Amino acid sequence: MIPAAVDYSCPSTVEEAVQALGDEDAKVLAGGQSLIPMLRLRLAAPTLLVDLDRISDLRGVRSDGDHLVIGAMTTHAAVLGDPLVNQYAPLLAQATATVADRQVRHRGTLGGSLAHADPAGDLPAVVVALDASMEVAGPGGRREIAAADFFVDYFTPALEPGEVLVSVRVPKREGWSTHYEKFNRMAQGWALVGVAAAVRRDNGTIAEARIALTNMGSTPVRATAVESALTGADASLEAVRAAAAAAAEGTQPSGDLSASAEYRSHLARVLTERAIMAAVGQAHAA
């Protein structure tokens, strides 16, 4: 199918982009890997596309003290190959490797994945687990939004009209071990459920854990009951299994053709156990 007629602008600074978005019914175009399919099906029909492609400041990863700053237009492929990401935020690389396929990863961006706020998207849970924050520019200037507050509802980020996601600030987590465990039924498939796990150990016991779940509700959810059960526990299979039993607590998964809500809750428990064990195993190897 062919998208509805639309105007196009390709600003070269964030300020120009914000100005162009003053137009009612304008929409940001990043990699287009979610937006173009929606335009084609005419599920979206903006009057103006504001393409961020020429704003070179929005691309790339840099180190800023104890944080990484990742530009919103950094593609999935660039995130995967970035040495800073692999060193300081391997969880993001682990999850990005499971996103879609090579072609989509060449075009799709981190910022687009987060702004799209798809409950089945893999990266929202990762930024929540890592306690990242979003830098946003709008008509009223710049502001920062914590990842935990960024995802409001299905496909609804906490962006006001005219706001552009500029970058993602991710705390460097040295000494943490991480894993993203995703369950899907076919190649390039979306997660039925995904689990982003980050664990810090101290002398064999788990000192701190951060677990966030993909597709267990309208937004990514922290598995706080699992996190507190893990704190102070030893990293044995029994202890991890006991903690993971609480993974679906407080979640509201939906049921659809691929999985019922009960099945998703079951997956959350099993995948949480796998994610933590894989994270811990990786720490052994290191």
Add this chain to the structure above:
Amino acid sequence: MTRISLRVDGVRYDDDVEPRTLLVHHLREQLGKVGTVVGCDTSNCGACTVLMSGPDGKPVGVKSCTVLAVQADGRDITTIEGLSGPDNTLHPVQRSFHERHALQCGYCTPGMIMAAVDLLSENPDPTDTEIREGLEGNLCRCTGYQNIVRAVRDAASAIRSGGESAEPAPPTPEAVDAATPDGGLPPDRVPEEAVPHPVP
């Protein structure tokens, strides 16, 4: 209308396009690059895969049904039509698809070959699993994939053992003349065997 300038298979084309035009439609309908096909409406099948240079100039595989022509402004594109060399010498991936019988109906083949070229440019010696994962964005309804994996493995070793380039061939001298509005060769230079004849 927005003015765009693309280099496709080594030839530069300047055109006015509607911003809503998908790259695959621009390639097929405006430039006559009908080797690149559309297989789905969902960005899943990969039949439309072409190589497109990124902001750093490096060519990477993209689904041309999920790129707007305006987004490709200033970029280099290689389609399946730009892979073979002068005298129709096949690119090593094309030849191994032929020799390994890696196609049946052939509909997925242009995208499959471009995705394989993209994969081998990053990983010249992939395992079978890496080939399968590297091609996960491409669907084939006929072959069951076995021969596709074999063909990519063969092409990889042909390229590694030297003598063969994984780069797309440089444009032929004819390609530049062929940059007529509807692409394709001027009618008097179309070889007889390329003209389709109705089945009696």
